[in-house]
Amino acid sequence: MKPTKEQHRKFGRFHLVDPDELEGMDEFAEWLEALLHNPCSVWEEDGDEFLIEIRKLVARVNGLKIQIYANEHPPPHFHVKSPNVDASFSIESCEKLEGNIESQDYRKIRFWHKKAKPLLIKAWDETRPTECTVGPYKGT
Structure with a gap:
């Protein structure tokens, strides 16, 4: 709906x-x-203009934000920001790409990722502008 x-x-x-x-x-x-x-931008393609979100707020709960940005670098990834975490993680494997996180919090994010991965893939694909060098999620 x-x-x-x-x-x-x-x-x-x-x-x-x-x-x-x-x-x-x-x-x-x-x-x-x-x-x-x-967080949006107007993109033009073949003379048509359309609106895309520059970053997609996948979820926000209290001080926690899970975000995916448009026109990102490879590999497909998501960002987690909270009082204890400021890092990015691969959508495919949940490998920490960059940032700071304690090992206990990282284990929790990996546990969460196992169930949330399909929603992350959907959010990634919804934010891909046509000029994005990474493109839609393909997985391995």
Whole structure:
């Protein structure tokens, strides 16, 4: 089911509202404000313009953020930021690519990754612009 305009507004994702659903200048101004202050970019391909998210917030719980950025370097990976963690990990193997993490927290992330991997792959593929050198997730 497609999120409603009100749901996008409630969760700070108004930049993802279909402009055909906007009513009046106030909502168009709200949409512009969301475009200017959210992690998105306008890309052009073959004369057509489209909006992509520069990074996708996969999840946020309290001080924890799990993010995937568009137009990233290989290999496909995700970022975890929390008070104790600031690191990136391979989607394929959960290998730590860079950053700081204690071994106890790393074991927990690897445990979590075993179940979350399909959702990470989906988020990665949803954020790939056509010019992305990495492209969609292919796995091994």
